[in-house]
Amino acid sequence: MKRFADLYTALDETTKTSAKVEAIAAYLASSPPEDAVWAINFLIGRRPKRLIEIRKLRAWAIEEAGVPDWLFDESYQAVGDLAELIALLLPAPTATTGLPLHYWVEERLLPLRGQDDARRRESLIGAWREMDERQRFVWNKLITGAFRVGVSQSLVVRAVAQVSGIDANVISHRVMGDWAPTPDFYAQLTGADSSDADISRPYPFCLAYPIEGDIRQLENPGDWQVEWKWDGIRSQLIRRRWHTFLWSRGEELITERFPELEALGSLLPEGTVIDGEILAWKDAAPMPFAQMQRRIGRKALSEKMLRDVPAAIVAYDLLEDGGHDIRESPLETRRARLAEIVRSASQSGHLILSPAVEAASWEDLEALRRTSRERGVEGFMLKRFGSPYRVGRRRGDWWKWKVEPYSVDAVLLYAQPGSGKRASLFTDYTFAIWDKDELVPFAKAYSGLSDEEIRKVDAFVRRNTIEKFGPVRSVKPELVFEIAFEGIQKSPRHRSGIAVRFPRMARWRTDKRAADADTIDTVKALIGS
Amino acid sequence: MLRVTPDGLYCKAGDFYIDPWCPVDRAVITHAHSDHAHAGCQRYLCSEDCAGVLRARMGPGAAIQSAAWAAPISFQGVTVSLHPAGHILGSAQIRVEHKGEVWVVSGDYKLEPDPTCRPFEPVRCHTFITESTFGLPIYRWRAQPESFAEINAWWRANQKMGRASALFAYSLGKAQRLIAGLDPTIGPILCHGAVENLNRVYRESGVALPPTQYTGDVAKAFDWSRAIIIAPPSANGSSYLRKFGPVSTGFASGWMRIRGTRRRRSIDHGFVLSDHADWPGLLSAIDATGASCVMATHGYRAPLVRWLTEHGLEAMALETRFEGERDESGDTEMVAE
Numbered sequence: 001m002k003r004f005a006d007l008y009t010a011l012d013e014t015t016k017t018s019a020k021v022e023a024i025a026a027y028l029a030s031s032p033p034e035d036a037v038w039a040i041n042f043l044i045g046r047r048p049k050r051l052i053e054i055r056k057l058r059a060w061a062i063e064e065a066g067v068p069d070w071l072f073d074e075s076y077q078a079v080g081d082l083a084e085l086i087a088l089l090l091p092a093p094t095a096t097t098g099l100p101l102h103y104w105v106e107e108r109l110l111p112l113r114g115q116d117d118a119r120r121r122e123s124l125i126g127a128w129r130e131m132d133e134r135q136r137f138v139w140n141k142l143i144t145g146a147f148r149v150g151v152s153q154s155l156v157v158r159a160v161a162q163v164s165g166i167d168a169n170v171i172s173h174r175v176m177g178d179w180a181p182t183p184d185f186y187a188q189l190t191g192a193d194s195s196d197a198d199i200s201r202p203y204p205f206c207l208a209y210p211i212e213g214d215i216r217q218l219e220n221p222g223d224w225q226v227e228w229k230w231d232g233i234r235s236q237l238i239r240r241r242w243h244t245f246l247w248s249r250g251e252e253l254i255t256e257r258f259p260e261l262e263a264l265g266s267l268l269p270e271g272t273v274i275d276g277e278i279l280a281w282k283d284a285a286p287m288p289f290a291q292m293q294r295r296i297g298r299k300a301l302s303e304k305m306l307r308d309v310p311a312a313i314v315a316y317d318l319l320e321d322g323g324h325d326i327r328e329s330p331l332e333t334r335r336a337r338l339a340e341i342v343r344s345a346s347q348s349g350h351l352i353l354s355p356a357v358e359a360a361s362w363e364d365l366e367a368l369r370r371t372s373r374e375r376g377v378e379g380f381m382l383k384r385f386g387s388p389y390r391v392g393r394r395r396g397d398w399w400k401w402k403v404e405p406y407s408v409d410a411v412l413l414y415a416q417p418g419s420g421k422r423a424s425l426f427t428d429y430t431f432a433i434w435d436k437d438e439l440v441p442f443a444k445a446y447s448g449l450s451d452e453e454i455r456k457v458d459a460f461v462r463r464n465t466i467e468k469f470g471p472v473r474s475v476k477p478e479l480v481f482e483i484a485f486e487g488i489q490k491s492p493r494h495r496s497g498i499a500v501r502f503p504r505m506a507r508w509r510t511d512k513r514a515a516d517a518d519t520i521d522t523v524k525a526l527i528g529s
Numbered sequence: 530m531l532r533v534t535p536d537g538l539y540c541k542a543g544d545f546y547i548d549p550w551c552p553v554d555r556a557v558i559t560h561a562h563s564d565h566a567h568a569g570c571q572r573y574l575c576s577e578d579c580a581g582v583l584r585a586r587m588g589p590g591a592a593i594q595s596a597a598w599a600a601p602i603s604f605q606g607v608t609v610s611l612h613p614a615g616h617i618l619g620s621a622q623i624r625v626e627h628k629g630e631v632w633v634v635s636g637d638y639k640l641e642p643d644p645t646c647r648p649f650e651p652v653r654c655h656t657f658i659t660e661s662t663f664g665l666p667i668y669r670w671r672a673q674p675e676s677f678a679e680i681n682a683w684w685r686a687n688q689k690m691g692r693a694s695a696l697f698a699y700s701l702g703k704a705q706r707l708i709a710g711l712d713p714t715i716g717p718i719l720c721h722g723a724v725e726n727l728n729r730v731y732r733e734s735g736v737a738l739p740p741t742q743y744t745g746d747v748a749k750a751f752d753w754s755r756a757i758i759i760a761p762p763s764a765n766g767s768s769y770l771r772k773f774g775p776v777s778t779g780f781a782s783g784w785m786r787i788r789g790t791r792r793r794r795s796i797d798h799g800f801v802l803s804d805h806a807d808w809p810g811l812l813s814a815i816d817a818t819g820a821s822c823v824m825a826t827h828g829y830r831a832p833l834v835r836w837l838t839e840h841g842l843e844a845m846a847l848e849t850r851f852e853g854e855r856d857e858s859g860d861t862e863m864v865a866e
């Protein structure tokens with residue numbers, strides 16, 4: 001556990017990816033498989049759900065620290081993170097622990113779930129008394145289900161590849177899907193042979209960067225396959241050994257949520273993996289994303305919901321054909337084969353080939369792109385002919401060419417502290433627009449500013465607070481920001497009557513005063529534009 | 530006996546100020562940090578160890594008088610004496626006695642030993658005006674040798690990786706304490722000009738420091754990767770660092786105990802080391818004075834005041850300007866000291 005806590009600290013302290021990979025590789029190389037596999041499990045973000053209620057954790061920590069409630073809460077204000085607060089506040093450990101990570105996870109962490117409160121309290125306090133501050137912090141993060149560390153899956157994959165000598169693409173495929181963190185799995189992961197692989201396992205998704213600057217830098221439009229960029233749930237549909245699996249990009253198995261797509265699986269040839277986008281689809285057109293959200297928000301799927309909001313998968317690519325990984329074959333070969341498979345399953349009505357957009361020039365494409373919003377898409381995807389299907393986000397072969405986001409000038413009205421490393425700064429803001437002579441809140445945003453700007457806004461908030469409501473402060477309406485967002489729709493639940501998707505701060509308009517911000521009427525006019 | 534006026538903490542009976550924030554006639558100074566020693570006063574009184582550093586800060590024209598430790602000085606029947614506070618070289622607590630009543634103003638202080646200044650001495654009093662920069666129980670310093678071992682190990686590891694070590698610390702006090710704790714057998718210790726100037730004053734005042742060199746004075750082909758460079762925090766991210774080649778940066782401060790503060794500063798490594806008392810230190814210092822009334826200045830005053838009140842003392846927060854823009858932004862120690 002000490003070594004894992006040290007690894008966490010090392011990863012937390014550096015932003016250099018090479019140093020992170022080195023640290024993980026060093027840990028894996030010097031750990032027994034039963035520890036290494038848990039480390040990988042946690043580092044790639046598979047974390048246990050919260051094992052102890054926050055309320056109880058707090059009460060037991062207060063008892064153990066011997067401080068009054070109010071002082072615990074004051075200290076929380078300064079630290080901004082419960083796991084860290086408890087680690088710092090508890091008395092120094094009375095013993096040390098040399099027990100390994102897998103002991104702490106398997107013998108102490110996971111059993112917490114079945115235990116009664118008395119046992120859990122005893123186990124937890126016992127753990128705290130043996131752990132130093134770093135270990136306590138990691139431990140508290142694990143038991144509260146909040147363990148997070150700044151490494152991407154691809155960095156962990158690189159470290160495993162480095163330690164095992166197996167190609168990173170292979171490792172990256174092997175860590176996908178559903179596996180148990182056992183020494184056996186670690187042996188499979190790092191071993192030369194993997195024919196016994198899990199049949200549900202998806203491939204890593206290939207992701208695109210947004211194109212920046214002039215589209216003409218891509219030179220000849222004829223080198224590119226152009227598709228619409230659909231706004232749904234990116235997923236993989238897998239058919240292997242008479243089973244169908246549907247994975248989301250978040251690596252969640254979502255087969256049960258889409259019975260119509262599971263049924264579609266039986267029409268696919270054995271050993272097929274399709275990359276596509278799940279959309280709410282009716283009358284040969286996508287429905288607004290809000291409909292899909294409504295559907296996935298429901299625990300149980302009613303007959304009515306299946307009828308009102310039917311799903312289809314718009315197929316982008318074919319990754320596995322006849323049980324063979326074909327990601328290295330050129331795009332047009334994969335696409336031709338994909339088209340055949342879609343045709344042969346056409347009777348289902350739930351599988352659609354993502355149409356290729358034909359245009360002679362970038363100018364023609366630009367004109368078409370302007371019709372994106374009325375078509376319910378987000379712009380274009382550009383894929384280079386001849387390119388393989390790559391792992392993760394890469395520059396060069398795939399680009400997304402989105403429609404310009406909407407943008408609105410709004411006034412900062414409320415601010416509250418962020419969480420984690422932003423806990424002692426006011427980083428989460430609510431913005432308002434004018435409704436006659438009143439400012440109504442219309443969007444919340446917490447990203448888009450530089451650290452320098454955040455510090456300035458933070459100082460402004462502290463100097464210009466009007467009222468405090470718990471952690472939230474209302475501030476003098478003075479600062480104006482350009483808020484960019486991707487979608488807008490009517491929403492009776494919001495005071496402004498509208499809801500926006502993915503709002504973020506595009507720019508601090510230091511050149512504008514509050515009176516110059518946009519009005520509710522101009523913003524409402526964007527709906528349906 | 531003492532009260533806060535627009536110009537600073539004032540003793541009417543003796544007609545003098547303690548650490549005033551405006552130019553006044555007579556100022557008694559706890560220590561030479563900028564939030565405690567303001568320029569422009571007619572006359573200054575400070576401890577005998579403080580005179581050198583105060584002179585370096587105020588220039589040759591300032592009228593500085595120094596007092597021997599614990600020697601009584603009379604201001605119109607009010608007796609003033611200075612007692613070590615353990616914060617930086619020459620830092621003093623100021624004892625003020627009038628008609629049998631005793632007040633002590635702590636200035637900034639710490640209880641841990643520090644080879645660059647005299648150790649804190651508790652002084653019995655009726656009213657104690659204490660700092661409370663780190664007035665929360667999350668602030669608990671670990672044993673000092675551990676912190677220095679960590680800094681020396683970091684320096685060694687950087688050497689191995691072929692990169693220089695740049696350690697940021699406030700140039701008066703913290704820098705010299707760090708230098709005194711470094712292991713000079715590891716490699717050369719280089720200092721930013723602001724730090725090197727004060728090193729000289731420290732040495733002239735009789736403080737032993739390992740050899741240091743001004744960064745501007747080294748030969749062209751100097752191998753920076755073996756060196757540790759001590760510089761004020763403002764040098765971070767500036768062009769100053771460029772000439773050292775590959776560099777790992779560190780910052781030594783009590784605020785580094787909080788992960789969020791560590792991460793927000795763009796530094797590679799945060800070391801927890803403060804010249805202020807931690808929570809247990811504050812409580813034991815207050816206890817040792819025997820004071821029945823405590824007033825808190827700096828930082829987390831409210832929690833300390835409430836804690837003391839709940840433990841039977843008369844306690845209150847005192848509004849002073851010793852903290853400048855006190856918030857949690859992590860830049861404050863430079864001001865708060």
Ligand SMILES: [Zn+2]
Nearest residue numbers: 562637865866
């Ligand atoms: Zn100070």
Ligand SMILES: [Zn+2]
Nearest residue numbers: 637851865866
């Ligand atoms: Zn101070």
